[in-house]
Amino acid sequence: MSQTTLETYFSKVDELKPAFIQRLSDAVAIPSVSSDEGLRPQVVEMAHYLKEQLANLGAVDIELKELGTQPPPVINSTLQLPPVVLSRFGKDPSKKTVLIYGHYDVQPALLEDGWNTNPFELVLKDDKLYGRGSTDDKGPVIGWLNAIEAHRNAGIELPVNIVTCFEGMEESGSLGLDELIEQERDAYFKGVDAVCISDNYWLGTKKPVLTYGLRGCNYYQVSIKGPGADLHSGIFGGVIAEPMTDLVRVLATLVNGQGEIQIPGIMEMVAPVTPEEEALYKDIDFDVSDLTAASGSNTALYQSKKDILMHRWRFPSLSIHGVEGAFSSGGAKTVIPSKVIGKFSIRTVPNIESAKLDQIVIDYVNAEFAKLGSPNTATCELIHDGAYWVSNPHNASFTAAAKATKAVWGVEPDLTREGGSIPITLSFEEKLKTSVLLLPMGRGDDGAHSINEKVDMSNYIGGIKTLGAYLHYYAASDTN
Amino acid sequence: MSQTTLETYFSKVDELKPAFIQRLSDAVAIPSVSSDEGLRPQVVEMAHYLKEQLANLGAVDIELKELGTQPPPVINSTLQLPPVVLSRFGKDPSKKTVLIYGHYDVQPALLEDGWNTNPFELVLKDDKLYGRGSTDDKGPVIGWLNAIEAHRNAGIELPVNIVTCFEGMEESGSLGLDELIEQERDAYFKGVDAVCISDNYWLGTKKPVLTYGLRGCNYYQVSIKGPGADLHSGIFGGVIAEPMTDLVRVLATLVNGQGEIQIPGIMEMVAPVTPEEEALYKDIDFDVSDLTAASGSNTALYQSKKDILMHRWRFPSLSIHGVEGAFSSGGAKTVIPSKVIGKFSIRTVPNIESAKLDQIVIDYVNAEFAKLGSPNTATCELIHDGAYWVSNPHNASFTAAAKATKAVWGVEPDLTREGGSIPITLSFEEKLKTSVLLLPMGRGDDGAHSINEKVDMSNYIGGIKTLGAYLHYYAASDTN
Ligand SMILES: [Zn+2]
Ligand SMILES: [Zn+2]
Ligand SMILES: [Zn+2]
Ligand SMILES: [Zn+2]
Incomplete structure (x- = not known):
């Protein structure tokens, strides 16, 4: 033209x-x-x-x-x-x-x-x-x-x-x-x-x-089931194994407070950063203050532009979204929930193989649950994925x-x-x-x-x- | 008469x-x-x-x-x-x-x-x-x-x-x-x-x-606050500290899978079992099968009558009831909740002093949160008690x-x-x-x-x- x-x-x-x-x-x-x-x-x-x-x-x-x-x-x-x-x-x-x-x-x-x-x-x-x-x-x-x-x-x-x-x-x-x-x-x-x-x-x-x-997303849930119905913590607290106790202990092993995924084998699949890719970050117009403004808080895990952008774009992350089946309203309810479902997802990046990731995650959750020696039963499954x-x-x-x-x-x-x-x-x-x-x-x-x-x-x-x-x-x- | x-x-x-x-x-x-x-x-x-x-x-x-x-x-x-x-x-x-x-x-x-x-x-x-x-x-x-x-x-x-x-x-x-x-x-x-x-x-x-x-009940909540509003885990996953990550890690330190309260100083306040009290349990008509039938599951923490009844009646217990503010429905939602409130309660028995218990619990939660080194903020408070x-x-x-x-x-x-x-x-x-x-x-x-x-x-x-x-x-x- x-x-x-x-x-x-x-x-x-x-x-x-x-x-x-x-x-x-x-x-x-x-x-x-x-x-x-x-x-x-x-x-x-x-x-x-x-x-x-x-x-x-x-x-x-x-x-x-x-x-x-x-x-x-x-x-x-x-x-x-x-x-x-x-x-x-x-x-x-x-x-x-x-x-x-x-x-x-x-x-x-x-x-x-x-x-x-x-x-x-x-x-x-x-x-x-x-x-x-x-x-x-x-x-x-x-x-x-x-x-x-x-x-x-x-x-x-x-x-x-x-x-x-x-x-x-x-x-x-x-x-x-x-x-x-x-x-x-x-x-x-x-x-x-x-x-x-x-x-x-x-x-x-x-x-x-x-x-x-764009990152992908593999979304998982871990369901822990104990009693046949929700129970009253006055009557059953201290005498039965509570699914919610097991769930928080399992979820606590997934990621640490620095956002580092604790499941072995995932970071190993991430494509290495090449000098060429690294160079792409240099001129990008971005600063930690943009993150702070967007999140409405001073809770950034990284302070440098490159770290922030790389962790947003090219490294995986693990977020725990919530729990289904437990008490979730305001106020106080003395329930022992009979079945609780923890929800978490992993943002995926090259070269994480989706099926291999699922296997690693599910095996890890099962192993962490087994360590608890709980009489409850646990199942971990993928419920949604996008590459x-x-x-x-x-x-x-x-x-x-x-x-x-x-x-x-x-x-x-x-x-x-x-x-x-x-x-x-x-x-x-x-x-x-x-x-x-x-x-x-x-x-x-x-x-x-x-x-x-x-x-x-x-x-x-x-x-x-x-x-x-x-x-x-x-x-x-x-x-x- | x-x-x-x-x-x-x-x-x-x-x-x-x-x-x-x-x-x-x-x-x-x-x-x-x-x-x-x-x-x-x-x-x-x-x-x-x-x-x-x-x-x-x-x-x-x-x-x-x-x-x-x-x-x-x-x-x-x-x-x-x-x-x-x-x-x-x-x-x-x-x-x-x-x-x-x-x-x-x-x-x-x-x-x-x-x-x-x-x-x-x-x-x-x-x-x-x-x-x-x-x-x-x-x-x-x-x-x-x-x-x-x-x-x-x-x-x-x-x-x-x-x-x-x-x-x-x-x-x-x-x-x-x-x-x-x-x-x-x-x-x-x-x-x-x-x-x-x-x-x-x-x-x-x-x-x-x-x-x-009857046991008493002190009901607590621990609120962890991070970003100014709920965020999308695609954009913020991996770059900000997530309140839910902190919360499950704190809740995981409260009680173990055997129902043993992990907060030091609580069991020390429990009145010792006297031989006279112990004798009261001998003739009571109760069996682990009663517990199993009532809970609808084989998830009892104890098998003997005396252990079960003592842990129901005269020892404290800690139950985690749920989380307010996180995703709690069916399906998959890729949210990073901005503020999550974990709910737990302790069943109290003689001679636990209620005010002292509150102090011990709140100090412990604060200390466990501090160990995470998180930029989020946490508050633990009593929201209800009954002696x-x-x-x-x-x-x-x-x-x-x-x-x-x-x-x-x-x-x-x-x-x-x-x-x-x-x-x-x-x-x-x-x-x-x-x-x-x-x-x-x-x-x-x-x-x-x-x-x-x-x-x-x-x-x-x-x-x-x-x-x-x-x-x-x-x-x-x-x-x-
Ligand atoms: Zn009544
Ligand atoms: Zn009634
Ligand atoms: Zn659009
Ligand atoms: Zn849109």
Whole structure:
């Protein structure tokens, strides 16, 4: 592409800014909360809103793909899942094809949770756009529509074929999406060269990032069972073996107060840090104060940037989440719970083998329980897992995104990973056999999932420019 | 008294059996569940039922003592506490005065909980009377009315003055009762020589008991606070100190799998076992199989009768009840809870000093937390305590009850203690400066607080005889 093309595009984005704010405002006004069954019609309304917008922008083959009824637990057993919005812009076999993914559902939000303004009304204040979904993930989804509109309006041909895949259940486990990707991989999604997901955030508040890695998560539970029913501690305290006593003693052996996993054999599977990888951390814009601000406390386990980021991104961690079956309310209840289930999970990283990890964990828990000599019975099991994902941050798609970022923001983006998982990333990569890029629009302090969610105006407009520019640089790249 | 008097009384009880079953049936039919605000009118109805019955039996000075509105948490902030039913039979200054305590409220019960029959309909099957409250505590309360009726009907003068104190909130913490005892100690309760509480059970199913001791209970919580809000374990796992990690490590130091309290200084306060006390255990009808049956599991910490009973009755125990603030539902949630509150309690026995115990426990928890070197903050506090109670099982009241038991059942009762607390026992003893006797009617397998609660017909009728006979033997005793 010529530099003029991009400049024309950027100018058009600036020119259309009022319309782009209005479009985001219209989207935020639809309370498409996927976890609230009563708001399911609004989630579906949001899908229809997108369909109409896409049609106006010239999309073809628009389909609202139905995913069937929502599996239990649900209140309404015939509740339909919201549809996935598929559409295309262009089918030129000489162009590359980019699949853009986003989600049009949002987290719940109530004014009384502590919002300063109505969460379903986009409010501009101090150059920030407040509203539920402004950054997660209506901002990016509407951002793509805006990027396409700016091209049309400026008379610039889209440099790639685009396939949209906008889902409405991301905040509720992306139910049905895996199956859809599988089903459409040789149909609607045939010929996709790259996937771009804009559903995460800059690490901090100042510097753009591209994200090339996510940790996985293996979630376990250890169930300890004793008496036939809950007992009264007055009558049975001191004369029977209590499952809760055993459970805290087992859980206490998993991880120490410094966050070091105590189960032998796990750290040994972690890929060694190479000098090349180590160098990536040097320029990243991050400081312990960012962690302190985000956690709302001075409880960091590490003080240096590199230690913190490495432990968030490339080392495993073990968290104990809670106990099912024990007393969990306020006040005092003198119960001996008959069966307690401790929940913990391990965040996984390369090169931890998931099945081997499960075996190591289960064997260790069983051995620690055996040491107690308790007459109770214990079972440890995996209840959920999701693999880690690491991409090559120097492939064609990442390189194009880096150039786009530089063109818009004037700086090289930081190459980051994230501690959590976005399971759909791996699904796209594995099922479509293609590379996936995480190209965020918002900042680390946007408050996704929290009260007073916002997107900075500069990130919204800069994000629209970046998404569009990425398409041009990717189109111009030599290889996939 | 003459032996003839007792025989006449016993015959009359047998003769009136159909009427006594009908009276219990009428009482069980009123669902006086004190924990259910919606059933409060039925609790009050039960008080009025008792008032009418007492009036018919010749009671005087009948009062339904109002205790004011129920303190929070309540749904209805103007909810009135059910009244305490006070009445007298006789005011003869030459006679001793016995206060009889019982409660007319019951535990909740629903057919769908697993009852074989409607819980609020007394059903006779295999010589057992099934129904909510049959043994706890409508059986004993109605039993007292029956004992009085049998005296009237047989023309036998009551050998003592009786004061009734029947409350309607026992299953919900006896709210307001302490204050009433305090208020009436020099008024309605003036001149009371002995208190008889029939609200516990035989140890097993074959041999009658008198109960002379109860353990106390000091209930603690340890709160560990870290981040400002719950965090996502993907983003924060491995980089901040997690309160739940600290909590399980602290809780794990409190007690071992053999039920041995690990906090130094507590066992040192326990009164030594004397040979005299040890001898009391020899003849008690109890076996490890009773414990196994009651707990529904083979998880006993001791196998010998003496070890089990001593650890239930006269040694302290420590139970961990649960955790507030952590994830406690089914399934998997990847939360790092920001503040978790571990709950545990210690059952106390002579000569543990409550205030000293609190200090020892709190200091120990603080020291164990300090060992973790965690940047989180911990607080340990007492949230509730109730003192232990031990009486002289050879005083006049106990001796009279033993003779009554022998006269009815043909055996000497076992002298037992209980592992739990009945806080009102100590209130009566301390506020009225009098001795308290626990004289149970039902058996250990009656299922109080459980489904299919019952009282054996032989215990109901034998209990009525025992309660009445106790009054005669106590009246005839030389001393208080
Ligand atoms: Zn999102
Ligand atoms: Zn989200
Ligand atoms: Zn009771
Ligand atoms: Zn009860």
